[in-house]
Amino acid sequence: MTRGDVTTSGLEGALETRGIEPVPEVERRGHPMQLFWVWFAANISILGLPLGATLVAIQGLAFWQAAIVALLGSVGSFAIVGAVSIAGRRGGAPGLTLSRAVFGVRGNAGPTLVSLVSRLGWETVNTTTAAFALLSLCTIVFGTASEAKAAPALTIACIAVFVVCTVIVSGLGHRVLVAVQRWATWVFGALNVVVAVALVAIVDWHAVGSAPPASVGAMIAGVGTIAAGTGIGWANASADMSRYQAPTVRAGALVASAAAGAGIPLVLLISLGALLSAGDPTLAQAGDPVAAIRVMLPAWMAVPYLVAAFGGLLLSNHLSVYSAGLTTLTLGIRVKRVYAVVLDVVVTTIGAIYFMLVADGFYTPFITFISLLAVPITAWVGVFVVDLARRPRYDPDALMDTGRSSGYWYRHGMEPRALTAWGLAIVVGYQFVTAGEGEHAWFAGVFADSWPGTNGLGWVITFAVAAGLYALLGSPERR
Template sequence: MADSTKNDRVGAVETRGIEPVPDSERHGHASQMFWTWFAANISILGLPLGATLVAFRGLNIWQAVIVAVVGSVGSFALVGALSLAGKKGGAPALTLSRAVFGQRGNHGPTLISWLSRIGWETITTTTAAYALLALLNTLFGFGRGTVLTLICLLVFIACTLLISGLGHATIMWINKWATVAFGILNLVVMGFLVATVDWTKVLDAPAGPLSGVIAGIGFIAAGTGIGWANAGADYARYLPRSIPGGRLVQASAFGAGIPLVLMISLGSLLTAGDSSLATSSDPVSAINAMLPSWMAVPYLIAAFGGLLMSNHLSTYSAGLTMITLGLRVPRAWAVCVDVALMFLGGVYFMLIAGDFYGPFSTFLTLLAVPISAWIGVIVVDMVRGRSYDPEGVMDTGRTSRYWYTGGFHLPAVAAWVVAIVVGLLFTTASTSADDVWFKGPLAGSWLGANGLGWLVAIVVGGALYALLGRRTKVTLDSPDTGSAALEEATR
């Protein structure tokens, strides 16, 4: 237990990298996943997601609430199911993915996952810097300039580095207590925002088409749970194997679902009465303008804190992903590299790019497809009862039992690549009607028009791997059967 204390103690730098956690060092409860995903989703980024449902999908408030529930709770139930691999194998998600794709074949999914994390961190950092700029303007009358913008970016990044650098135990502790504090503050702010709603416009808004509801569910799922699906195991790897898998699924679904449903629904409610939130290049200022002046300070503090809760989780996972890619540095140094890239991304968004929502939506659309293809393969592999060899996942050379054919597990890699291609056939990525980055030849079909290219990628990836793959037996204690895996996930 001494090693456990050293590697996972609040306030101390976590010394463990991506190597699997042995059973003797496992600890914690399923409720940790509730606080983890509550913290990740308490930020104000849920408000602009909700705004898009009304402004761009044409939904009324009741449809938007249904979309928020199905899209967020459903997608995070999937995150919880995928986190079972972390409980089982004791390692981060993309490290365990080596067992499925092979030591070299895993580089593709890992690189995509790292880009996803960097993108989310950039968006979160940019929004938090806007909040801090607004706070300084409210308190001291400071105007927005290049130097002050850079300072605000650096302050937020320093806070992120402090928490993520310390590691797992500190993150788990902060998730619980800071989420309670910022959650209460957000509830107060939400109460005042509701008071600004033009209820006549909201209640008179006509219902949108069924296609808009389906597209909305796809957009919310892609923008919430699908973006975190490749990180669930990162936070479950310290949990004892004896924790029932069903509890992890429930904790993840409700932990993320509660704040997301509230935030997305509120964003939809605000936009039904006033579309300014959906079209603003600075969502923080747009929301601030809806509040009485004396509420500006608590609102901006809540916005900054909520974004920090999300960002430190993403940064922690990004550090582990970079080590999996081959960066040979201690975990804390990998986090430092990540925050440096995050700073550059924030500079681009705030000082160079002229549009916030265009790149945001395009980013979600494009990366959701390869991540979804990975999910499809991983889900089938888990159902087959994959067991993980700790030495095998850490051995990246030809002696690894996960070397397969030249470092590639061809059935998994082929299924992933084909699923990406097919998913992109149904995908449109654009910042506006006149600025189309990519449009697949089947984007005009029912699936494509409803933004379901990512779902196509999951189905195709899983189905192809089920057909092409043959189970590679990796015996630790005894091989699990597919029925046992399903029982673990649902009990």
Template sequence: MSRDTLTSGPSLKPAGALGAVEQRGIEPVPVSERTGNPLQLFWVWFAANISVLGLPLGVALVAMGLSIWQAIFVAAVGSFGSFALVGLVSIAGRRGGAPSLTLSRATFGVRGNFGPTAMTLCSRLGWETVNTATAALAFVTICSLIFNTSTGAKDVPMLTVLGVALFVACTVAVSGLGHSFILTVQKWSTWIFGAINLVVLVFLAANVNWAAVAQAPSGDVASVLTGIGMIAAGTGIGWANSGADMARYQSPAAKAGALVVSASAGAGIPLVLIISMGSLLGASNSAVLGSSNPLDTIRDTLPPAVAVIYLVVSFAGLLLSNHLSVYSAGLTTITLGVRIKRVYAVIVDVVVTTTASLCFLLIADGFYGPFITFISLLSVPIIAWVGIFLVDMLGRKSYNSEGLLDLTPGSGYWYRNGIEWRALGSWLAAITAGALFMKVQPGDTPWYTGPLHETWIGQNGLTWVVAGLLGAVAYAILGGARKESAQ
């Protein structure tokens, strides 16, 4: 029986060695090496979500017409709720000891899994592009404070390129090493950068125009629902199909509930704080809503020395998110079929995102429109996959390690010509249904408007709910996980 040649061999150094370059690809982690605990994942998700990207999400909530209290409520429901999905997917990682999309072969078939894997890779590369572009904007803004240069990326292209290069180099240095190093970096970064963020947030709060915030009108129920959907799509849903990537090292004794709480609370706490602050800044200063650089507000609101400190922290916070994303993207690239070791897959991924981020910074206009459009588009296929994968988990308590790596007709997950049509068909149907309610508008002119966009569902931004529920229900009706697949 041939095995998937896209995986690398066993670790050349002990799994827990801090300086070891992780040699494992997508092959399941041996039970003897699964010694992790949920608290480790809490630090991972907390550090990954200290990111300054929460600020523009908060600004977008105010732009939708929500009051500050509504924005805080929306941030809490959207963040904690969506990362609970990440925690649920993590349970599969504990069971199978493999990355999310490798385990997904059991659900969709070794060939049928290509579509969800390709979409996941697009999501990871997209988020890495957003992270890299935002970090470069932070670097440009720091230079504007120190050297009195422009804050526009297009005005200072050399500084923009330098910011991207610096961020990418730092990303590769951490994500290339792998699991053990990431765990250590995320834990200590949570304490260090979390504390600095709290201090700077106090400065920001002291400079908020509270009178303007108090006068901001409240939005209706429809706006609140739309806001929850936007936050969910921009936070946990974007990470949901990577939930098992870090949890594959979790001990079999780890409780399922603890895994859910570690992801939900670990990400939810910092996200609510930063998104709420973004909402405060947006409500107190209308100029923020039209800014091409979301970090201009930091520059203009804080004293120069404090602004520089916060922008440096912002750069580091984006790095904490990005190296985790790049790590997952490397595993997804291998699962997709690229014959390369994980450490080299990381390099390939960052080359793509470096190019994309430079195009975004030096060619595209604006920030908020493309950013919101991006997260809204990708949320539909991702949540459809989540719905199907979670239903599959209900009937599958274990995974056949050999079957996950065997791409031949002898695989336990070959099904019919390598495709589990019940799962793949449900996924495609869910995406198609979601597209009917969708509107794609990164700027002033819509690119696409679905025929059902004007309905209550479409107007309230609930496309992702339709996709997730339809995918899950369709797959459940068709029978869910095949018992003979779990060995």
């Protein structure tokens, strides 16, 4: 049997030494409340506020509509995350490793690469944003330069602090990550509450009460916007955390832990962003949302706000980097898991340095790039979920065997029906996408000007095509 991955034993003390090999059932002792705290912590970032601002300032929703949209979009999308995490409990392996059973041990390289690039991209966003927050904090406390390019050494130090804090937790692995996410939620969650109270005090309540409601169509588009900006991006990472869940854990409990864990903070933050934007639309248009929110606050709130922003981004990055390390191993890079984590953060560190010290702009073009990756990721979710509904189990030996003897070799290492559904869904999905804004758009699909296209619902069509086509084409014999 050909083994294409580094395999080690599981958890040794605080350090997780297991790679991507399935966790034996005797070592799966997790429970849904662990995942509740993991998802809660990953979504208490203050950056949920600009999402809510977008619903009001750009899509024209009244506050009560935005609150409903926040509930449906965030809870609904993380219910999908919870559904995908069922695969982790069932197979005991990371999501992209389990994906080998669907696409073949070679065919899975495409979805895995897309997932890794997406994770690295969002980690670069987190690192850059957190470094800006820390740089602002240094300006307040020590009187240093506020511009990154005016203080390159300090900027690199700010990036390094965030990266080191990320590696300490993500490198140690699952046990430490679960514990840190739980307890840090109380600390940074409390800070976010303090910041939220200060922000509520400046809400223009007259503007909130007098805003006319938008159409039902605008609300539907809003749900799509929130779902794409929250849960959909986490779906391919969900099984990475649930692989330690006990086999007796019910599927419904996994769905509920993700939907409630992420939904509670997201609904509150998105709704607050909608309240703020009712009287001041600048938050939705800000290139640097962290700085835009700081301007709204009284001077005495600047320090706790920046600490809360830094902490929220760090908690999100812990989970993303941990997942990226496992995805790197699935791609075939033969290193230990902890070294895969270090390799991933080296890439995001270089990216953050470039965007802070070299490039003239960052958020708009980079978020556009990340948004484009949402199409192939959603196509993967569509195929994977249909397969999960039909698959009773995963073969642990076949998952780790990347040679011709693997039970998931199929045809030349690829499963044609899954890859066909995935590829065609991507092509269709991109026809509803525009990359860039206005005159600066560098790509526009054939149906980009249609109602689904202009309202950012291309990912919904992508999911429907991928799931529907794969269901029609059929699937291989389950192993």
